Amino acid sequence: MLAALKVWLSELLSSPPALPRMRLGPESNPDNALMLQFFTWDTLNSEMSWWKHLESEIPKLAEMGFTQVWLPPPNKGAQPRLVDKYEAIFKGTVKTRWGTRDELLQACKVAAAHGIDIIIDAVLNHKLGGDRVERFPAVPVDSQNRLKDEGPVREIEGWTVFDFKGRGNKYSSFRWTHEHFTGLDWDHKTRTNAIYRIASKGRKGWSQHVAKELGNYDYLLGVDTIDTWADVQNDLMNWGVWILETTGAAGFRLDAIKHMDYRFLFRFVSASDRKFAIRVLVSRVGFRSVCQPSRPNHTSHSLKLILPYIKAFRGETAFFDVPLHSNFHQASKDHSHYDLRNILNSTIVKARPKDAVTFVDNHDTVIGQSLESWVDANFKIQAYSLILLRQDGHPCVFYGDLYPNEEGYDANVSRNLTLLIEARKKFAYGPCHDYFQEPKCIGNKEVQTENFTHTIRMFVGREHAGSVFHTFMNPYGSINIDAGGWGEFSCPANRVEVWVRS
Numbered sequence: 001m002l003a004a005l006k007v008w009l010s011e012l013l014s015s016p017p018a019l020p021r022m023r024l025g026p027e028s029n030p031d032n033a034l035m036l037q038f039f040t041w042d043t044l045n046s047e048m049s050w051w052k053h054l055e056s057e058i059p060k061l062a063e064m065g066f067t068q069v070w071l072p073p074p075n076k077g078a079q080p081r082l083v084d085k086y087e088a089i090f091k092g093t094v095k096t097r098w099g100t101r102d103e104l105l106q107a108c109k110v111a112a113a114h115g116i117d118i119i120i121d122a123v124l125n126h127k128l129g130g131d132r133v134e135r136f137p138a139v140p141v142d143s144q145n146r147l148k149d150e151g152p153v154r155e156i157e158g159w160t161v162f163d164f165k166g167r168g169n170k171y172s173s174f175r176w177t178h179e180h181f182t183g184l185d186w187d188h189k190t191r192t193n194a195i196y197r198i199a200s201k202g203r204k205g206w207s208q209h210v211a212k213e214l215g216n217y218d219y220l221l222g223v224d225t226i227d228t229w230a231d232v233q234n235d236l237m238n239w240g241v242w243i244l245e246t247t248g249a250a251g252f253r254l255d256a257i258k259h260m261d262y263r264f265l266f267r268f269v270s271a272s273d274r275k276f277a278i279r280v281l282v283s284r285v286g287f288r289s290v291c292q293p294s295r296p297n298h299t300s301h302s303l304k305l306i307l308p309y310i311k312a313f314r315g316e317t318a319f320f321d322v323p324l325h326s327n328f329h330q331a332s333k334d335h336s337h338y339d340l341r342n343i344l345n346s347t348i349v350k351a352r353p354k355d356a357v358t359f360v361d362n363h364d365t366v367i368g369q370s371l372e373s374w375v376d377a378n379f380k381i382q383a384y385s386l387i388l389l390r391q392d393g394h395p396c397v398f399y400g401d402l403y404p405n406e407e408g409y410d411a412n413v414s415r416n417l418t419l420l421i422e423a424r425k426k427f428a429y430g431p432c433h434d435y436f437q438e439p440k441c442i443g444n445k446e447v448q449t450e451n452f453t454h455t456i457r458m459f460v461g462r463e464h465a466g467s468v469f470h471t472f473m474n475p476y477g478s479i480n481i482d483a484g485g486w487g488e489f490s491c492p493a494n495r496v497e498v499w500v501r502s
Contacts, residue, residue, distance in 0.1 A: 016315035017354030019394055023250050025067025026115045031425050034388075035068040035119070035396040036061060041363045043405040049099030055107040062114035064418070065425030069111060070119040070253050070396070074104050074243075108247045117250035120243055124236050124268070125256040127176070128222040130159035133188050136178045138196035146195065146206060147215035153199050157189035160223050171242065174235040182206055184223045195219055211258035211305065220259040227264045237271050254317070258305075262312050269316045302326065303346045310348075310355050318394060321348040321356040324387075325373065328360055332379035339439040343386065353392035360384050361398045366407050374408060378494065381416045385496045388424045391432045397421065416496065419473050423498045427472075433459070441491075455490040464501060472498040 024033035038054055045053040054069070061069065098104070108118050138156045142148040162176040183197045183206070197205065197219075206218035207228055218224060226232050243249065257265055302323045310319060324347040331338040349356035360383045364371040375383055380401065387395040400407050402414055441454035460469070462485040469487060470478045473496060481487045491497040 015311050017352065018313070018315045018318040019354045019356075021315055022318065023117065024394055025117055029067055029115045031065050031067065032428055033067045033394060034065055034421070034424065035070055035357070035394065036066045036402070037070045037359075037362055037396055037398050039072040039363065040398075040400045040405055040407050041366060041369060042407060043400070043403075044097070049103055050097070051099035051103035051107045055103070055110050058107070058110045058114050058116060062116055064421050066116060066397075066421075068117045068119055068250070071121060072098060073121045073123050073255075074098065074247070105247060108249065112248055118247060120247065120249045120252050121255060122240065122243075122252040123255040124225065124227065124265075125259050126220055126222040126224050127162065127181075128159075130161050130176075130223065131163040131165070132161040133157045133159050134161050134178055135189070136160075137199045138184075138187075139199050140194045141183075141197050143195050143214075145215040146197070146217070146219060149197075150194070155189070156187040156196060158184045158186065158196075158198075158223065159188065160184065172235060172238065174231065178223075180226055180229065180232050181223045182226050183219045185219075185221060207261045209261045209263055213258075217259050220256055224259075227261045233264055233267065237268055240268055240271070257309075262309065266313055266316065269313070303348065303351060306348060307351070310352055315355075318355050318357050319348055320362075320396075321358050321393065323347045324349055324356070324358055325360065325365065325375070328375045328379060328383040328386075329365075329373040331383070332376035335378065340441070341436045341439055344436075349390075349393040356393040357396055358387035358390075358393035359396040359398065360387065361401060361408075362396075363398075363400075366400065368407075377410045377413050380410070380413045381420065381496045384417055384420050385498075388420045389428045389432075389498065391428075391430075395424075416473060420496070420498070423472055423500070427498070427500055454493075455488050457486055458489055459484075459486050461485045468502045469499040470502055472500050478502070 024035075025031075038057075039050070044050060048056070050072075054071070058069075111118055135155055135157050137153045138158075139153050140150040142150055158178060158181075160176070160178040160181055164175070178198055179200065181198060182203075183195060185195055186193060187196065197203075206216045207226075208216075211217040225236075227236070240252070244251075252269075254265065254269075306319060306323070324344070327343050327345070327347065331340070331343060344350045347356070349358055360375050360380060363369070365373045365375075367374045384397075384401075387393060388397075397417070399405070400409060401417055403409070404411075404414075435456050435458055438454070438456070441456060460481055464481050465483050465485050467481050468478050469481065469489075479487050479489060479499070487499075489497075489499055
């Protein structure tokens, strides 16, 4: 067993890192790469469509230093998930929740003109909002153990027929029926909610190459696609190439990948890369945390679950660092009891820094969502300083922290976040040295102490001897660097400070 573990670890460490091979922004842009998730769960602009809102913000985002913008799923859907991945036409309407196709394409065009790459949110795992019901055999399973049947095979009715009458055979002639799904959560015949495994002739059950949570985590919600069947895979891969070609986008953020056969996902990202190798270099596939923990403090367990995925994808995609987010969440809850020296423990950015997409919060972690693990305002800026002012990882800023909205916006957080983004663009270059020596004050930042100013002695280099460094975040003060290149950097309680040479 020990020998096998050593071999596995050796293979993991030898697998190529993703970020150096990925396009993180236009090659002509010399600034530090930075992504923005440009949506929340519920926010819409009251004055214009979301795509028009995006278009209007692009010049400012480019000036701030963003090199990538991650968009919500751009296709027509039935709340809350997807119907037709190709066309913004469904049941007689043209406009999606976010706007029209022309508005989207115009926003993408403006983004390209300003040196910002578009990342498409790809939901390949499931569908909702079928056109018709059909009858087929199925077996109810235990919601806490999908490998345990809860009764015999019975005939149920499911909304599993997708006719796509709005587009006909344009783009694709493929039509979805229950033959293309593994399971669903609604029997229309008895009006019953449960998890049903479709038991048509020739079925082999759930996919075996998925996460093992709840026995088998193939099923998530809605009607679940059979991503092991060739015709399903071909349709999804054709869509992947088509959406990149149509929008000019540079890559994907892949949703719910721990519920999908990882062998197919590897084919999906590899096929897209080969098709667009010249335009988007090697690997430009988006990002999805594969192991969101059921409890925010289960970070060590989460990292252990993520590492096999990193190995399986062979450097073709990076991963959202959910364990790091969980540490941020826990620090915001524990206040002064949290030991900041542990903030990077059991994280992707520490174990595999060139495979990590770092973030503080996203649409899934907002208060009231199923994966709620919101980082409170008392630690939000401290957390952002750890991802924006470090050389490791590829940071992603959340729209909900930057723009006014009703899902957790804090004006003070937004103001300071804007300053950190500016500091990243102007100053955050070159090697980084951590000073993780005290439980309540690390590096050039301090958090959660009462009525104190903490000071850390840090080396800035002999070439800066005799120079003066000023605070950037607040009109706070300045310090002199001694003849040896050292300075005493201090910060008041509950703040982040950035010091820059005059």
